[in-house]
Amino acid sequence: QVEFEYDGPSMKTQVPGPRSQELTKQLGDIQNVGAVHFFCNYEESRGNYLVDVDGNRMLDVYTQISSIPIGYNHPALLKLMTNPNNLSAFVNRPALGILPPENFPDKLTESLLSVAPSGMTRVQTMACGSCSNENAYKAMFIWYRNKERGHNTPSDEDLSSCMINQGPGCPDLSILSFMGGFHGRTMGCLATTHSKAIHKLDVPSFDWPIAPFPKLQYPLEEFTRENAQEEARCLEEVEDLIVKWRQKGKPVAGIVIEPIQAEGGDNHASPDFFKNLRNIARKHGCAFHVDEVQTGGGATGKFWAHEHWGMDDPADIVSFSKKLLTGGYYHRDELQADKPYRIFNTWMGDPSKNLFLAEVLNVIRRENLLEEVTRSGKALLHGLYELQAQYPGLLSRARGQGTFCAIDIRDDATRNSIILKARDKGVLLGGCGERSIRFRPALVFKEYHVHLFLNIFNDVLAQLK
Amino acid sequence: QVEFEYDGPSMKTQVPGPRSQELTKQLGDIQNVGAVHFFCNYEESRGNYLVDVDGNRMLDVYTQISSIPIGYNHPALLKLMTNPNNLSAFVNRPALGILPPENFPDKLTESLLSVAPSGMTRVQTMACGSCSNENAYKAMFIWYRNKERGHNTPSDEDLSSCMINQGPGCPDLSILSFMGGFHGRTMGCLATTHSKAIHKLDVPSFDWPIAPFPKLQYPLEEFTRENAQEEARCLEEVEDLIVKWRQKGKPVAGIVIEPIQAEGGDNHASPDFFKNLRNIARKHGCAFHVDEVQTGGGATGKFWAHEHWGMDDPADIVSFSKKLLTGGYYHRDELQADKPYRIFNTWMGDPSKNLFLAEVLNVIRRENLLEEVTRSGKALLHGLYELQAQYPGLLSRARGQGTFCAIDIRDDATRNSIILKARDKGVLLGGCGERSIRFRPALVFKEYHVHLFLNIFNDVLAQLK
Numbered sequence: 001q002v003e004f005e006y007d008g009p010s011m012k013t014q015v016p017g018p019r020s021q022e023l024t025k026q027l028g029d030i031q032n033v034g035a036v037h038f039f040c041n042y043e044e045s046r047g048n049y050l051v052d053v054d055g056n057r058m059l060d061v062y063t064q065i066s067s068i069p070i071g072y073n074h075p076a077l078l079k080l081m082t083n084p085n086n087l088s089a090f091v092n093r094p095a096l097g098i099l100p101p102e103n104f105p106d107k108l109t110e111s112l113l114s115v116a117p118s119g120m121t122r123v124q125t126m127a128c129g130s131c132s133n134e135n136a137y138k139a140m141f142i143w144y145r146n147k148e149r150g151h152n153t154p155s156d157e158d159l160s161s162c163m164i165n166q167g168p169g170c171p172d173l174s175i176l177s178f179m180g181g182f183h184g185r186t187m188g189c190l191a192t193t194h195s196k197a198i199h200k201l202d203v204p205s206f207d208w209p210i211a212p213f214p215k216l217q218y219p220l221e222e223f224t225r226e227n228a229q230e231e232a233r234c235l236e237e238v239e240d241l242i243v244k245w246r247q248k249g250k251p252v253a254g255i256v257i258e259p260i261q262a263e264g265g266d267n268h269a270s271p272d273f274f275k276n277l278r279n280i281a282r283k284h285g286c287a288f289h290v291d292e293v294q295t296g297g298g299a300t301g302k303f304w305a306h307e308h309w310g311m312d313d314p315a316d317i318v319s320f321s322k323k324l325l326t327g328g329y330y331h332r333d334e335l336q337a338d339k340p341y342r343i344f345n346t347w348m349g350d351p352s353k354n355l356f357l358a359e360v361l362n363v364i365r366r367e368n369l370l371e372e373v374t375r376s377g378k379a380l381l382h383g384l385y386e387l388q389a390q391y392p393g394l395l396s397r398a399r400g401q402g403t404f405c406a407i408d409i410r411d412d413a414t415r416n417s418i419i420l421k422a423r424d425k426g427v428l429l430g431g432c433g434e435r436s437i438r439f440r441p442a443l444v445f446k447e448y449h450v451h452l453f454l455n456i457f458n459d460v461l462a463q464l465k
Numbered sequence: 466q467v468e469f470e471y472d473g474p475s476m477k478t479q480v481p482g483p484r485s486q487e488l489t490k491q492l493g494d495i496q497n498v499g500a501v502h503f504f505c506n507y508e509e510s511r512g513n514y515l516v517d518v519d520g521n522r523m524l525d526v527y528t529q530i531s532s533i534p535i536g537y538n539h540p541a542l543l544k545l546m547t548n549p550n551n552l553s554a555f556v557n558r559p560a561l562g563i564l565p566p567e568n569f570p571d572k573l574t575e576s577l578l579s580v581a582p583s584g585m586t587r588v589q590t591m592a593c594g595s596c597s598n599e600n601a602y603k604a605m606f607i608w609y610r611n612k613e614r615g616h617n618t619p620s621d622e623d624l625s626s627c628m629i630n631q632g633p634g635c636p637d638l639s640i641l642s643f644m645g646g647f648h649g650r651t652m653g654c655l656a657t658t659h660s661k662a663i664h665k666l667d668v669p670s671f672d673w674p675i676a677p678f679p680k681l682q683y684p685l686e687e688f689t690r691e692n693a694q695e696e697a698r699c700l701e702e703v704e705d706l707i708v709k710w711r712q713k714g715k716p717v718a719g720i721v722i723e724p725i726q727a728e729g730g731d732n733h734a735s736p737d738f739f740k741n742l743r744n745i746a747r748k749h750g751c752a753f754h755v756d757e758v759q760t761g762g763g764a765t766g767k768f769w770a771h772e773h774w775g776m777d778d779p780a781d782i783v784s785f786s787k788k789l790l791t792g793g794y795y796h797r798d799e800l801q802a803d804k805p806y807r808i809f810n811t812w813m814g815d816p817s818k819n820l821f822l823a824e825v826l827n828v829i830r831r832e833n834l835l836e837e838v839t840r841s842g843k844a845l846l847h848g849l850y851e852l853q854a855q856y857p858g859l860l861s862r863a864r865g866q867g868t869f870c871a872i873d874i875r876d877d878a879t880r881n882s883i884i885l886k887a888r889d890k891g892v893l894l895g896g897c898g899e900r901s902i903r904f905r906p907a908l909v910f911k912e913y914h915v916h917l918f919l920n921i922f923n924d925v926l927a928q929l930k
Contacts, residue, residue, distance in 0.1 A: 032808070039565055050564070072557050073556055081556065091537075093533075102505065102518045128596060145667040154666055154667075164675055185600075186654075187603075189651075197624040204606065204635055210629055345594070
């Protein structure tokens with residue numbers, strides 16, 4: 001198996017083509033298909049190119065909602081599948097919390113722990129991003145209550161009241177989150193998600209505090225003072241909310257935040273903002289949870305987006321999923337649940353995903369992909385700046401770190417139209433926030449892919465103008 | 466690859482042996498290992514036998530918390546892995562909700578839909594049992610609110626209030642669950658889980674109604690009248706709670722129940738109880754959700770435990786995971802979310818698990834495994850009755866359907882001691898409830914495995930007496 005990629009997009013039909021439409025109709029008898037874009041031929045997809053069932057080959061700058069780390073059908077991953085020593089990990093999925101396989105500690109060490117955030121030597125795998133955050137929240141609640149108790153022995157009243165969902169066993173604790181944030185869609189996570197109404201509508205929730213996330217003005221260098229004021233305003237609001245919710249009898253056990261609000265519109269804040277937020281958490285005795293489900297895995301040019309803050313002690317908990325292929329969270333030692341079966345479920349992750357992750361990390365190191373991302377990201381952002389200068393009424397607020405970039409379009413309708421037009425020209429893009437396009441290529445997106453993309457994007461914009 | 470199984474347990478050391486202890490210490494630097502039983506050599510495990518890292522070979526009557534459908538390293542599953550056409554499904558995990566693979570509708574049809582519960586033609590896959598139940602609850606809330614509205618167009622107030630976790634957009638709806646039930650550990654699921662305090666302690670919850678689950682007296686034929694009264698009492702309480710919570714302004718959108726309360730102690734109820742409960746749900750306009758995460762997949766002798774109720778319209782939602790290898794839920798047409806992205810996440814399941822499931826279902830049909838289970842289950846329950854007659858002070862309440870059996874031990878300490886002693890003799894068992902042992906063999910557990918198990922179990926009991 002040699003590394004092999006197509007030399008560019010190749011379009012045979014509009015997208016979705018006739019075969020995709022037929023399959024969408026078929027699937028519509030089984031599921032709601034309102035979100036289906038088209039059907040894929042994953043066998044024929046390679047590297048940065050996704051091939052659909054009508055033979056269209058598209059440059060993928062969205063990568064399955066940012067979840068494909070090193071492109072489609074990477075030879076290293078295919079090779080892993082042909083190694084007979086690995087078969088058992090796929091065929092016999094264990095209950096990891098009680099009966100782990102022999103190589104589990106070694107696999108964790110060579111995969112997840114080899115990229116552990118600063119200050120963290122402990123990690124818990126989970127099946128997906130939502131479960132990772134749910135369990136991270138539970139870990140923070142458990143830690144907080146033991147801190148309140150001064151010991152970890154629950155009272156008889158704790159034990160009996162929790163069985164019927166009542167306090168003190170089920171305490172009125174809260175997680176502070178940010179407007180525009182996205183942390184998943186299960187009910188605990190959903191109470192901290194505030195990016196789109198359709199995610200939350202009709203689902204009961206918790207009365208938890210929600211702080212404003214800074215709305216920075218661009219270009220950053222022209223609005224230094226305003227942006228600093230905006231960040232200070234948000235931090236002040238965070239402290240006010242912590243005090244207010246403590247007074248309400250619903251103390252904030254933890255603060256959860258994304259390094260870049262991804263679903264919510266690629267909203268950035270400065271390293272100083274995060275440093276100050278970390279200090280506020282510490283001052284008020286709240287755990288600090290950095291959700292790297294979308295930002296983690298290298299797309300910002302560092303393995304974790306929080307590394308851009310330059311802190312030795314960036315967080316108490318860092319959760320991940322998507323490009324890491326397995327979900328889970330790292331945590332500082334104090335955040336480990338004090339007793340077994342408190343953080344637990346049947347599968348607790350999936351060792352077959354750890355196998356893939358270990359190989360992905362090998363590829364990232366061998367091919368210096370973080371440097372590639374930094375290089376491609378510079379070219380991408382530079383290209384976006386140029387386009388934004390060229391189409392000032394249409395584009396604004398080009399921003400990003402590594403290839404984790406975004407740009408705003410003048411309105412929602414135009415944004416959606418650009419995404420569809422680009423697709424028909426062979427480029428897959430995704431939206432985020434109210435009127436942004438987010439760029440989420442795989443780590444193997446090289447400078448020549450950037451230029452290929454920018455040319456097509458330019459064509460689309462020229463037609464719109 | 467020929468089908469191959471060991472001819473019995475073979476023990477080299479106490480369990481955990483020295484190698485397991487060494488690995489537990491190693492893993493203890495990374496995770497809480499309080500729940501780890503021992504480390505496994507999955508490569509050497511076969512059929513009903515789990516081999517550990519110290520070379521001990523044990524008859525597995527617990528099967529990774531009831532999640533291994535057709536034993537370890539089944540040749541059919543290994544063969545599937547060597548088919549090059551399947552590689553892509555493992556290496557390229559799609560965002561199923563937007564970009565499904567070409568064979569997805571066909572794979573759903575040949576796998577999950579081929580065993581769909583009566584009255585259901587629609588299924589949504591999810592990554593695990595908790596996510597399945599969380600999304601099933603969301604589907605019930607969405608359905609209920611649209612019913613309340615009389616249409617599915619949310620008001621501006623709905624849309625703005627839900628963004629900040631407040632009503633009417635985040636309504637005060639509830640799910641009615643049962644004391645002793647287990648439905649998962651994420652925060653929505655956990656509010657309906659009431660089996661052990663350690664699962665719930667310190668985690669905020671919802672004020673949702675909790676009904677008593679019938680406590681049947683055994684042998685059933687001696688307590689017909691008492692058990693009927695007990696079931697009537699519980700049903701009456703259900704109706705009272707529905708009325709009470711409606712008056713409290715927290716209407717019951719759905720009722721969730723297991724056909725056999727599994728974690729909670731293998732608590733059974735009669736088909737009449739479930740029929741009446743289904744009718745109460747219908748009468749009060751609540752959705753009826755049957756959680757078959759542990760009971761589904763054939764262990765009761767029917768593919769779904771609810772089939773024993775003999776109803777054409779058993780439920781509005783049936784959720785599954787574990788032996789089905791993928792999580793998810795079936796639902797009646799009305800329970801489908803009206804708009805895309807309401808029930809959604811990045812992965813929405815995993816097509817590689819659907820591949821395995823399709824093959825597992827082929828094996829179940831080809832080898833008539835449901836009949837085997839019925840036969841083995843009769844032998845198992847008969848054997849338990851005999852042992853219970855032989856050790857009346859020690860054992861009681863033998864019960865079960867298919868091989869999904871349990872027996873009560875005189876107290877918690879004795880129960881735990883029996884499980885450990887059986888393990889050192891080469892039989893793996895699990896506990897449930899306060900003092901029960903649950904039997905959860907794979908579907909390939911034949912009559913001779915039953916006798917092998919009963920002999921060893923008898924030895925353990927004889928030593929205890």
